[in-house]
Amino acid sequence: MTTAAATAPLVRRRAPAPVRRKRFLIAVANHSILIAIALAFIAPFLFILLTSLMTTNQALSADLWPHPFRLQNFADVFSKAPLARWTFNTMMYSCLATIGVVLSSVPVAYALARLRWRGRDVAFMVVLIALMLPPQVTVVPLYVMWAKLHLVGTLWPLIVPNWLGDAFSIFLLRQFFLTIPEEYLDAARVDGCGELRILFTVVTRLAKPAIAAVALFSFLYTFNDFFLPLLYVGENSHNWVLSLGLAQFRSQHQVQWNLTMAATVLVMAPVIILFFVAQRAFVEGITLTGVKG
Amino acid sequence: MASVRYDQATRIYPGTDVPAVDALGLEIADGEFLVLVGPSGSGKTTALRMLAGLEDVDAGSISIGDRDVTDLPPKRRDVAMVFQNYALYPYLTVAANIAFPLRIARVPKEERERRTQEVAELLGLEQYLERKPGQLSGGQRQRVAMGRAIIRQPSVFLMDEPLSNLDAKLRVQMRAEIAALQSRLGTTTVYVTHDQSEAMTLGHRVAVLADGRLQQCDTPRELYAHPANVFVAGFIGSPAMNLCHVRATNGSVQLGGVSFETPAGAQGEIVVGLRPESLELAGDGIPAEVEVVEEIGADSYVFAAAEVGKLVARVDTRLAPERGARISLRPRPGEAHLFDPATGVRLPQPAL
CATH class of the missing domain: 3.40.50.300 (P-loop containing nucleotide triphosphate hydrolases)
Structure with a gap:
């Protein structure tokens, strides 16, 4: 019978030298590929950042490293363009649209995922079809509608549709809600919750990562959106958002690459910071919808 | 309450x-x-x-x-x-x-x-x-x-x-x-x-x-x-009760040399149920060949193949047979459960 072996001290065995060499080479190969890809992605950002710190003449030369560093560029951007105004408009658009998407999509997604009602599957198909339509397809009739309401030129045509649900967000949230074990909802029902109560006290808490992901997607999409703002507020520079302003700034200061790049950095920065801060929720929200766990 | x-x-x-x-x-x-x-x-x-x-x-x-x-x-x-x-x-x-x-x-x-x-x-x-x-x-x-x-x-x-x-x-x-x-x-x-x-x-x-x-x-x-x-x-009890289909004759069924009285009028096949503890090793009885022996401590369950089907018996571990051994299992008198084969319903047991 096997009992505990003798008291000899445990000597940890090392993998044989050829095996170790092979593992080392594989690790080197893997990391080289990753580093190369990472460099390829970060290079344009570095180029933008460095150019934004140059003088105008340097920016037109072949130099890659700014000498001297000209931080004044960033201040110049503010004095040459109504950056604060654009930022305010972008925030109006992005924040209000994001709040609207979350508030309107969560109940719809819950109804599609968890309530039993006639026509639910048809309704879900309609949502899926809406998801597949690019905005360019619906834009003409919508534009006519907003024009008739005399709201073209304001931010409302950008914000209001988001308060009526967003197909992609509804789809993402529905998939996540489906993974929430029914027992949580049954337990809440037995403990005295009605369906609305379940939605607001239980489901929203359990679905926090998915809701965060939806909010982030929506924020990033509206922040970067160029097409719809150009269409609806392009004629009214008072309501320009950052993406419009930046494009216009670029065409006005064509030879001043340093200023253009400084403006670009200023516009990119919040998105990059947001992404770093919310990275985990972002990735979690996507992976959780696919794999249960 | x-x-x-x-x-x-x-x-x-x-x-x-x-x-x-x-x-x-x-x-x-x-x-x-x-x-x-x-x-x-x-x-x-x-x-x-x-x-x-x-x-x-x-x-x-x-x-x-x-x-x-x-x-x-x-x-x-x-x-x-x-x-x-x-x-x-x-x-x-x-x-x-x-x-x-x-x-x-x-x-x-x-x-x-x-x-x-x-x-x-x-x-x-x-x-x-x-x-x-x-x-x-x-x-x-x-x-x-x-x-x-x-x-x-x-x-x-x-x-x-x-x-x-x-x-x-x-x-x-x-x-x-x-x-x-x-x-x-x-x-x-x-x-x-x-x-x-x-x-x-x-x-x-x-x-x-x-x-x-x-x-x-x-x-x-x-x-x-x-x-x-x-x-x-079959559901209650572990291991499950042995259920054998046996032909009734003259108001009784014979199983392993033991006879069980059937209710009046029962003809043809009936189902005889025997718990594992109602089968014992004996010199005579139902001949069977041991397929698996599960030792669970003081007792062992012997799973054996017999003509009437697979049987399981509870025996004292010290007396447990080897796998492949030929054994005889004898039902304990009066411990059988009788069921109607068509409906599955329990048949009234005549008083002993």
Whole structure:
């Protein structure tokens, strides 16, 4: 019978030298590929950042490293363009649209995922079809509608549709809600919750990562959106958002690459910071919808 | 505290024709611990969910106490339920999980805290109150789930396989705790399990379900001693009862040299049921060849192939035969259960 072996001290065995060499080479190969890809992605950002710190003449030369560093560029951007105004408009658009998407999509997604009602599957198909339509397809009739309401030129045509649900967000949230074990909802029902109560006290808490992901997607999409703002507020520079302003700034200061790049950095920065801060929720929200766990 | 009554309660899931629970009639007394047991798909969980209000009742009615609750939503039935996966909210602490039903019922904060404390003491959870469910072991989570049910002081506890996610040892321990807790609180309890040993050890009475129908509802001892039909005979007891088809002649059946009297008029084949402990090794009897021997300590179960089918016998481990040995198994006189082969119903046993 096997009992505990003798008291000899445990000597940890090392993998044989050829095996170790092979593992080392594989690790080197893997990391080289990753580093190369990472460099390829970060290079344009570095180029933008460095150019934004140059003088105008340097920016037109072949130099890659700014000498001297000209931080004044960033201040110049503010004095040459109504950056604060654009930022305010972008925030109006992005924040209000994001709040609207979350508030309107969560109940719809819950109804599609968890309530039993006639026509639910048809309704879900309609949502899926809406998801597949690019905005360019619906834009003409919508534009006519907003024009008739005399709201073209304001931010409302950008914000209001988001308060009526967003197909992609509804789809993402529905998939996540489906993974929430029914027992949580049954337990809440037995403990005295009605369906609305379940939605607001239980489901929203359990679905926090998915809701965060939806909010982030929506924020990033509206922040970067160029097409719809150009269409609806392009004629009214008072309501320009950052993406419009930046494009216009670029065409006005064509030879001043340093200023253009400084403006670009200023516009990119919040998105990059947001992404770093919310990275985990972002990735979690996507992976959780696919794999249960 | 209240009694529970299922009156011809039926559930047919939408899109199917076969009832998941078929005309269930069951009376559960105030303070009783009733176990619903059956194989997967027997409708036991559906029956419990109908009582909870989580499933519609398509025919018949259900009442708690003298209140007809057939069409009431779960929250108005005054029942509390423990789920198989516990359904503890991962984002709430243990204390908040236990107090959740009271918060929903808008019980004032001081009372909520006092009662949470009481329940935690009752279940030995005091030092875990500030933890999240993710930081607890399986047994502790199970206790928290119990706490969430107890704190409401409901008329009826409903438990849906609450122990099946625990390992075997913990399951036996929690089983004892649940039994003790129930007798202490004296609350009517309906408990669902697929594990017949859990059913036998916990229930004051056990209701056996198969294919949505109630097969028999009686005390564990009666179920074991007088199974009402072939299904109950085979389901209750481990290892299962030996069921042999034997031809009856002249008012008796012969098996391994032992004769069992059959009720008057029984002709043709009948089913003879013998528990493993009703078969003993003997010099003569049913000849059989040993296929497997399971040693479980003092006793061994001998699985053997005989002409009448596979047989299992309980023998003293010291006398257990080797695999492949040829043995004779003799039924103990008077310990056979006789069933009608067509209907499966138990035949009246003539007095000995």
